[in-house]
Amino acid sequence: MTDKLLRNFDDILDAVKNKSPKRVAVAAAQDDAVLEAVQGAHKQKLADFTLVGDIDKIKATADKLGVTLNDVQMIHEPDDRKAAYRAVALVSSGEADVLMKGLINTADFLRAVLDKEIGLRTGRVLSHIAVYQLPGFDRLIMITDGGMNIAPTLQQKADIIQNSVQLANVLGIKPAKIAILAAVEVVNPDMPATLEAAALAKMAERGQIKGAIVDGPLALDNAISMEAAQHKGINxxxxxxxxxxxxxxxEAGNMLGKSLVYIANGKIAGLILGAAKPVVVTSRADTYEAKIMSIALGALLG
Structure with a gap:
């Protein structure tokens, strides 16, 4: 955790470089995009790596890409599912600090994360959080959950919020200000999202959600624009x-997040939270920079 407020991605990179390096265990590491990100993160001294997978394929892929894997530890496990369990075991035993998905089906990867014996269960729901650096904003904006939970229940949303507070605190945001989004800023019995938003705000007020100031329902403009909030008289x-x-x-999280990248030219990094240690799951569509920043986020939290 840092006492300094981290306002952009450069701040995050500096904070990670000023820490002792964390170790990232990569499951089924024979993936071209992942290996490029591993090399980049290692060169920038953001983390050390243990690659678990088919070593012959890892080396062949690295050679094809011109990726140098000197000083990178490798563990041979050609079966992808077994590689996921080996990588999870490294994290759960303390031999690694962060888990990262390679060339493996996400369901198989998460099955290992949630294994009752060697997994990283905490009792909270797993959730995805995306961190955005946006033009015109002097702070980082986070969105959750656009990648894991399809239609979260009220209790799952409480877990999702609690997960996000953990990352916010590491970014120096204390207490985190959390807006529960809906289409309007008033409670409407015909709009379930507004009812859940009001309930979550009350839960935070009574200490059922800790470390954050939670309010809702709030429409997107009222959540991020002081001018819009003042215009509507929202106190x-x-x-x-x-x-x-x-x-x-x-759906809302996914569309809002992608609009920030593809329409607003925002930069993104993301993690899966709610496990005992941070989990990096990048998309094939993510840029190289997004993959590097996701590793950096994991190393900061790990």
Whole structure:
């Protein structure tokens, strides 16, 4: 955890470089995009790596890409599912600090994460959080959950919020200001998202969600624009200043997040939270920089 408020991706990179290096265990590491990111992160001294997978394929892929894997530890396990369990075991035993997905089906990868014996269960739901550096903003904005939970229940949303607070605190955001998004900023019995937003705000007020100021329902403009909030006469400690945006469902989170990248030219990094240690799962569509920043986020939290 840092006492300094990290406002952009350069701040995150500097904070990681100033820490003792964390070790990232990569499951089924014979993936071209992952190996390029591993080399880049290792060169920038963001983390050390243990690659678990088919060593012959890892080396062949690295040679094809011109990737140098000197000083990178490798463990031979040609079976992808077994590689996932080996990588998870490294993290759960303390031999590694962060888990990363390679060339393996996400369901098989998460099955290992949630294994009752060697997995990384905490009792909380797993959730995805995306961190954005956006033009025109002097702070990082986070969105959850656009990648894991399809239609989270009220209790799952409480877990999702608690997961996000953990990352916010590591970024120096204390307390985190969390907006529960809906289409409107008033409670409407015909709109379930507004009812859940009001319940979550009350849960935080009564200490059922800790370390954050939670308010909702808030429409997107009221959550991030002080001018919009003042224009609508909204009196809230979160309105216009939200650090974390909690979306009603996966569709809203996914579309909002992608619009920030592809329309607003935002930069993204992401993690899966709720496990005992951070989990890096990057998309094939993510840029090289997004993969590097996701590793950096994991190393900061690990």
């Amino acid at each position: 809230s400690p979160v309105a216009g200043m939200a650090d974390i945006l909690v979306t009603p469902d996966i």
